[in-house]
Amino acid sequence: MANIRDIAKHADVSVTTVSRVLNEHPYVSKEKRARVHKAMKELGYLRNQQALTLSTGKTQRVVVILPYMDHPYYGFFVNGLAKAALEHNYRLVMWQTEYKLSEERQALDLLKHREVDGAIVLSHEMSFKEMETYRAYGPIAVATVGAPETISSIHVDHYASFVSGIRVLQSHGYEQIGMILSRSHSPSSLARQQAYFDEVAHAREQWIWTGYLTSEDGVRLAETFLSQKERPRALFFSSDYVALGFLGEMQRRHIAIPEEVAMLGFDGHPIGRAFGLSTMLSPNEQIGRRLFETTLAEMNGAQPETHGMTVSYQVGTTL
Amino acid sequence: MANIRDIAKHADVSVTTVSRVLNEHPYVSKEKRARVHKAMKELGYLRNQQALTLSTGKTQRVVVILPYMDHPYYGFFVNGLAKAALEHNYRLVMWQTEYKLSEERQALDLLKHREVDGAIVLSHEMSFKEMETYRAYGPIAVATVGAPETISSIHVDHYASFVSGIRVLQSHGYEQIGMILSRSHSPSSLARQQAYFDEVAHAREQWIWTGYLTSEDGVRLAETFLSQKERPRALFFSSDYVALGFLGEMQRRHIAIPEEVAMLGFDGHPIGRAFGLSTMLSPNEQIGRRLFETTLAEMNGAQPETHGMTVSYQVGTTL
DNA sequence: TTGTATGCGTTATCAG
DNA sequence: CTGATAACGCATACAA
Numbered sequence: 001m002a003n004i005r006d007i008a009k010h011a012d013v014s015v016t017t018v019s020r021v022l023n024e025h026p027y028v029s030k031e032k033r034a035r036v037h038k039a040m041k042e043l044g045y046l047r048n049q050q051a052l053t054l055s056t057g058k059t060q061r062v063v064v065i066l067p068y069m070d071h072p073y074y075g076f077f078v079n080g081l082a083k084a085a086l087e088h089n090y091r092l093v094m095w096q097t098e099y100k101l102s103e104e105r106q107a108l109d110l111l112k113h114r115e116v117d118g119a120i121v122l123s124h125e126m127s128f129k130e131m132e133t134y135r136a137y138g139p140i141a142v143a144t145v146g147a148p149e150t151i152s153s154i155h156v157d158h159y160a161s162f163v164s165g166i167r168v169l170q171s172h173g174y175e176q177i178g179m180i181l182s183r184s185h186s187p188s189s190l191a192r193q194q195a196y197f198d199e200v201a202h203a204r205e206q207w208i209w210t211g212y213l214t215s216e217d218g219v220r221l222a223e224t225f226l227s228q229k230e231r232p233r234a235l236f237f238s239s240d241y242v243a244l245g246f247l248g249e250m251q252r253r254h255i256a257i258p259e260e261v262a263m264l265g266f267d268g269h270p271i272g273r274a275f276g277l278s279t280m281l282s283p284n285e286q287i288g289r290r291l292f293e294t295t296l297a298e299m300n301g302a303q304p305e306t307h308g309m310t311v312s313y314q315v316g317t318t319l
Numbered sequence: 320m321a322n323i324r325d326i327a328k329h330a331d332v333s334v335t336t337v338s339r340v341l342n343e344h345p346y347v348s349k350e351k352r353a354r355v356h357k358a359m360k361e362l363g364y365l366r367n368q369q370a371l372t373l374s375t376g377k378t379q380r381v382v383v384i385l386p387y388m389d390h391p392y393y394g395f396f397v398n399g400l401a402k403a404a405l406e407h408n409y410r411l412v413m414w415q416t417e418y419k420l421s422e423e424r425q426a427l428d429l430l431k432h433r434e435v436d437g438a439i440v441l442s443h444e445m446s447f448k449e450m451e452t453y454r455a456y457g458p459i460a461v462a463t464v465g466a467p468e469t470i471s472s473i474h475v476d477h478y479a480s481f482v483s484g485i486r487v488l489q490s491h492g493y494e495q496i497g498m499i500l501s502r503s504h505s506p507s508s509l510a511r512q513q514a515y516f517d518e519v520a521h522a523r524e525q526w527i528w529t530g531y532l533t534s535e536d537g538v539r540l541a542e543t544f545l546s547q548k549e550r551p552r553a554l555f556f557s558s559d560y561v562a563l564g565f566l567g568e569m570q571r572r573h574i575a576i577p578e579e580v581a582m583l584g585f586d587g588h589p590i591g592r593a594f595g596l597s598t599m600l601s602p603n604e605q606i607g608r609r610l611f612e613t614t615l616a617e618m619n620g621a622q623p624e625t626h627g628m629t630v631s632y633q634v635g636t637t638l
Numbered sequence: 639t640t641g642t643a644t645g646c647g648t649t650a651t652c653a654g
Numbered sequence: 655c656t657g658a659t660a661a662c663g664c665a666t667a668c669a670a
Contacts, residue, residue: 003663014641019665027639049434050373051663054646059369061412070398070604075389082388082415086422091434093380093410096401103405114647115368115410215590241590248593251570252636271534271560271590274567285389317571322647333657338649346655370647373662433663 002043011039022047059117062295063093065107066122071214072241072269073284077122077143080288088296099183101125111137118295123186139298141291146187150304154290156282157308158188162195162236164311165264165280169234172319174262175200178207178232180221180242192238207232218245222253225261234262234319240272240279247275247318263318266311278316283309321362330358341366378436381614382412384426385441390533391560391588392603396441396462399607407615418502420444430456437614442505458617460610465506469623473609475601476627477507481514481555483630484583484599488553491638493581494519497526497551499540499561511557526551537564541572544580553581553638559591559598566594566637582637585630597635602628 004022008015013032020028021036028036039045053059064081066074078094085092093116097103104126110116111134118139124131128148131140135150147153169177177200181189189210197203212221218241225231225246237243243265250257257263265272265279272279287309294305323341327334332351339347340355347355358364372378383400385393397413404411412435416422423445429435430453440461443450447467450459454469466472488496496519500508508529516522531540537560544550544565556562562584569576576582584591584598591598606628613624 001663004665005663015664016641016666017639020640023665029639032640046431046433048373048663049429049432050369050376050378051646052665054367054369054373054648054662055664055666057369057646068398069401070391070394072389072391072394075391075394078413079387079389079415082413086415091412091414091429094397094401094413095410096398096405110368110410112365113368114365215593219593244590245593248590248595252595271563271567274534274538274564275594276567276571320647323649324647327657334648335650335657335659336655339656342649348655351656367647370662371649373646373664374648374650376662 001048002045003048004045006043007036007039007045010043011035057114059115060089061091061093061116062118062120062292063095063107063110063116064120064122065095065097065104065124067097067099069094069096072271073239073267074122076284077288077291080285080290081120081292082288084289084292088292090292090296097123097125099123099125108134108140111140117299120291120295139295139304141295141298143287143291144187145191145308147306149306152291152294152298152304153306154287154294155308156188156287156311158191159195160308161266161280161282161311162192163199164313165236165266166195166199168278168280168313169236169262169264169319170199172234172262174234174319176202176231176233178204178209178235180212180218180235180237180239180246181208181210182213182238182242184210189238204232212237212242213239215241215245215248218242218247219249221246222249226253226255231261234258234264236264236266238266240265240267240269240277243277243279244272244275247277257318265316265318268314273314273316276317278319279314280311281314282311320367321364322367325362326355326358326364329362330354376433378434379408380410380412380435381437381439381611382414382426382429382435383439383441384414384416384423384443386416386418388413388415391590392558392586393441395603396607396610399604399609400439400611401607403608403611407611409611409615416442416444418442418444427453427459430459436618439610439614458614458623460614460617462606462610463506464510464627466625468625471610471613471617471623472625473606473613474627475507475606475630477510478514479627480585480599480601480630481511482518483632484555484585485514485518487597487599487632488555488581488583488638489518491553491581493553493638495521495550495552497523497528497554499531499537499554499556499558499565500527500529501532501557501561503529508557515555523551531556531561532558534560534564534567537561537566538568540565541568545572545574550580553577553583555583555585557585559584559586559588559596562596562598563591563594566596576637584635584637587633592633592635595636597638598633599630600633601630
């Protein structure tokens with residue numbers, strides 16, 4: 001493992017000159033530059049990133065905090081993040097929390113311990129108040145609403161999005177509407193419920209089902225839904241995967257969609273399109289990209305940024 | 320940012336003593352230990368991970384190399400990897416290659432530059448011969464077959480798996496069998512084709528369709544498939560997602576499955592189960608977990624390991 | 639255009 | 655039990 005000093009000795013120059021060549025600084029004579037390059041080749045020099053990191057104080061890494069890496073919902077975010085990070089020569093450290101607050105804290109501790117330069121939070125149990133205590137150690141960007149000024153937020157405006165989704169349902173003639181949500185107390189879920197009660201005339205508490213995250217949950221939901229005496233005519237799902245699980249189970253039971261119950265999803269996953277799921281298309285990949293870019297900007301001195309994204313209706317056959 | 324020297328000064332001990340307290344070494348008097356703890360608390364000490372890393376030469380990081388982070392196929396692998404890594408206090412650096420060889424090289428260069436301790440390769444364009452040139456810089460584990468002795472491999476035995484899948488189809492009375500593969504020249508695809516020609520009496524070159532990766536590809540396939548004059552009676556898909564795209568499109572066209580064409584998937588994704596897809600269940604999460612564990616073992620001096628995993632038939636309604 | 643000296647924050651060695 | 659000092663490998667202020 002030849003280091004910068006070995007190269008200097010071999011090329012008969014100072015370490016500073018080697019460092020300058022390495023960093024493509026000007027003010028190095030052609031001849032010495034060539035000697036250094038020759039020495040690097042001969043000794044098989046490989047720059048040690050750890051040393052660079054300690055010396056500069058920059059890690060070129062960002063931690064991405066999310067509950068589950070195998071949930072397709074996060075796929076598009078992460079894809080956008082990964083592309084943007086790679087383009088800017090940054091590395092993504094992934095931290096899976098399984099919705100555990102203790103894991104979120106450990107992940108954000110990376111910031112404190114100078115292991116990463118910034119943090120991107122796709123889902124959090126932690127209050128913004130607590131999250132702000134980490135802010136002193138580096139920029140934080142979240143994909144949820146309600147962030148304070150110190151924390152960047154690139155998010156779907158869930159209130160506006162659900163209002164527009166509900167209007168799509170209403171424009172198709174559905175008035176009795178139910179809603180399927182993931183976590184009952186998350187900020188986005190609260191915004192969705194607000195939209196529901198603001199916009200749906202026949203809103204009912206018991207037509208909001210919470211705790212549905214996966215396609216398997218969607219399958220379970222079918223049973224629950226069908227056992228209900230008074231049922232809504234349409235269901236608005238906060239996740240395409242839950243909707244698809246429900247749709248598959250309804251097909252198995254030979255229950256006609258949308259005749260028996262209409263369905264509107266949320267996300268816009270390709271697999272949903274294959275089954276004709278009507279859905280609200282969310283620009284998740286773009287959000288991922290912007291989350292990285294805003295974090296990068298903050299690392300370069302920019303101010304935190306808040307930006308709400310809008311969704312659009314993607315026509316299907318379940319309405 | 321108080322450092323170890325500040326603590327030493329504040330507690331009126333040497334830096335060595337502080338380091339010993341930090342690392343819970345014995346041979347530190349109770350009294351000094353207490354003074355150090357007090358100083359750390361008072362100055363808000365946070366250990367700098369970068370310095371630790373440079374000093375010890377261990378990064379506690381592993382790079383995970385995969386083509387796409389948003390392809391559900393990799394979700395289970397990554398989930399297993401993430402759980403195992405977290406348990407052992409390791410961080411996962413994700414590198415998305417989009418099947419580009421140049422990206423794979425850059426990712427493996429992290430090993431050379433001491434930015435990670437090991438590499439886990441879930442899919443690769445790179446030959447094993449080239450991959451071995453990185454082996455000197457740290458352990459490498461792959462999830463594909465055919466690795467040399469120096470590289471660990473935890474993989475599905477695609478040959479055996481496809482043989483057993485084909486036998487499942489045959490046991491249901493299907494003799495005219497076609498196969499849908501992702502990449503035509505990957506080691507796993509070659510093994511699958513070998514199994515096909517070894518086991519299927521009526522095997523035909525033109526009944527092997529390659530280049531199908533996503534559910535959207537599955538949708539496209541329906542058109543291609545139906546335009547064929549002579550069609551197989553059953554299709555064996557190398558991916559549940561492609562199979563689901565195909566299934567959705569067939570439903571849209573009101574073509575009966577399995578009456579018109581039987582389908583067998585490969586993976587065992589929950590969403591497939593919701594739609595009754597018959598499939599071969601692959602233990603991908605377990606593979607992910609073992610990939611990490613074998614890498615960790617190698618970092619602690621163990622020899623590379625090769626282990627083939629088997630799949631099992633998961634009953635559905637598409638056969 | 640070049641080089642010397644110092645710092646980044648730890649751990650490890652070795653002497654006491 | 656304790657501490658001074660030397661690594662680890664690089665970047666950079668400052669001087670020449």
